[in-house]
Amino acid sequence: xxxxxxxxxxxxxxxxxxxxxxxxxxxxxxxxxxxxxxxxxxxxxxxxxxxxxxxxxxxxxxxxxxxxxxxxxxxxxxxxxxxxxxxxxxxxxxxxxxxxxxxxxxxxxxxxxxxxxxxxxxxxxxxxxxxxxxxxxxxxxxxxxxxxxxxxxxxxxxxxxxxxxxxxxxxxxxxxxxxxxxxxxxxxxxxxxxxxxxxxxxxxxxxxxxxxxxxxxxxxxxxxxxxxxxxxxxxxxxxxxxxxxxxxxxxxxxxxxxxxxxx
Numbered sequence: 550x551x552x553x554x555x556x557x558x559x560x561x562x563x564x565x566x567x568x569x570x571x572x573x574x575x576x577x578x579x580x581x582x583x584x585x586x587x588x589x590x591x592x593x594x595x596x597x598x599x600x601x602x603x604x605x606x607x608x609x610x611x612x613x614x615x616x617x618x619x620x621x622x623x624x625x626x627x628x629x630x631x632x633x634x635x636x637x638x639x640x641x642x643x644x645x646x647x648x649x650x651x652x653x654x655x656x657x658x659x660x661x662x663x664x665x666x667x668x669x670x671x672x673x674x675x676x677x678x679x680x681x682x683x684x685x686x687x688x689x690x691x692x693x694x695x696x697x698x699x700x701x702x703x704x705x706x707x708x709x710x711x712x713x714x715x716x717x718x719x720x721x722x723x724x725x726x727x728x729x730x731x732x733x734x735x736x737x738x739x740x741x742x743x744x745x746x747x748x749x750x751x752x753x754x755x756x757x758x759x760x761x762x763x764x765x766x767x768x769x770x771x772x773x774x775x776x777x778x779x780x781x782x783x784x785x786x787x788x789x790x791x792x793x794x795x796x797x798x799x800x801x802x803x804x805x806x807x808x809x810x811x812x
Contacts, residue, residue: 551647553578555621561585563631571598573635583617610698614691628682639711655704656684661713673768696734728785736792746794759783
């Protein structure tokens with residue numbers, strides 16, 4: 550008998566995506582959802598698939614993943630976001646691996662393919678976006694730096710070939726809103742960790758990001774979408790460092806006002 554798997558889904562206002570995600574993990578032995586008090590129909594849709602729907606205020610990408618991991622009843626945990634979908638090929642590959650035995654493997658990683666403006670992206674920095682999402686609960690934990698969580702596993706990791714599908718943005722507006730949020734989170738984290746603004750970062754890193762994504766990683770092979778991805782990613786890098794500079798200006802202003810008040 551194969552070891553059992555708990556699918557762990559974090560969600561917030563994902564009524565347009567969550568059903569597709571849940572349908573793709575019905576083969577798992579348990580589904581657990583951690584909802585951040587959605588104001589749409591997300592929670593109601595989740596209850597159609599599982600009774601294990603919890604609600605908790607947002608703890609960040611890392612904190613939320615570690616919280617839902619603790620809710621899993623089974624020895625293996627599959628992390629999947631509400632805007633993602635397990636392909637049938639990946640599902641079958643996982644089940645075949647579990648039937649055959651793991652040979653000491655503590656986790657599995659697999660490529661993630663992004664659907665962007667109605668097309669699948671197959672080049673650039675977005676593919677193959679390899680993610681470690683299936684792991685032994687006793688050997689894995691979420692880490693990384695906000696907003697980019699990653700699973701850290703104590704043991705061997707095996708790479709599978711099946712795809713995890715990612716329906717990342719509804720449209721360009723949604724992409725820019727997300728970029729704005731992520732760049733703010735990143736700037737705050739950098740500032741807390743002692744990083745400071747350097748004009749060379751602001752001047753050169755955005756251009757280097759574009760060159761890497763569009764030329765080195767062959768994003769140009771994805772046509773206009775590849776150009777948009779590289780250009781907007783470059784803009785995101787610029788905003789990250791601009792917001793880091795903004796944090797420094799805010800701190801300087803606070804220190805000045807405190808000094809004046811002290812006098």
